[in-house]
Amino acid sequence: MVVKSATKKRLMELGVDEEYAHKLATDRNMADIKQLSLDEVSAIVSLSKDEDKFSSLMDVIREVGATRRKRRSKKITINAKAVDEDDFPMGLTKFNVLNHIMVPHQQLVPVEDEEEVLAPWNLIKPDEETGEDRLAKELLPKILITDPVVQVIKEMAEKDDMLLSAADPEHIPLAAGWLADRVIRVQRHSLSAGISVAYRLIVEGN
DSSP: OOBOHHHHHHHHHTTOOHHHHHHHTBTOOHHHHHTOOHHHHHHHHTOOTTSHHHHHHHHHHHHHHHHHHHHHHTOOOOOGGGSOGGGOTTSSSSOOGGGSTTSOEEEEOOGGGHHHHTGGGTOEEEOTTTOOEEEOGGGSOEEETTSHHHHHHHHHHHHHHHHHHHHOTTOOOOOTTTTTTOEEEEEEEETTTEEEEEEEEEESOO
């Protein structure tokens, strides 16, 4: 038989006599002690249920149980089924950061629309090698491909692509590294400026 020293010490700190704490802590932890019935406690400590010492001892045990239950009741839990499925772009693996109130709306610009939507920024520049006009996307502010927002956009796009592949055997899936050098449209709302739009280039490194 082993006396659990931590349990014995805890009982003594709560005001239990060392003799009774020693008996209760033999092969038991606090969880075990809380499960004991009145008769079991009475037999273990050799006290009559009518004695004041027994009543005081039971008050301590009940108080420990009530404290533990009270602490547990303060925990806040969320049932995953109660959360909108849009918060989990890849099943139930992670929260969709795009749904956070502090994150502005962001979306990929279709490749075929990049030149048109970026026209106001005068990014059409002559190529140094060929001399032909091209879209100088590298002049845009950058965002890393590892950014949480970019990763969510990537997962959502690849999920849609998988569904298209399953529905259409002739569908051409996204190529490896398809997200690099793509443009993201960032739309912010404010009370003073209304809606502001900016564009950022996805890059794999600094």
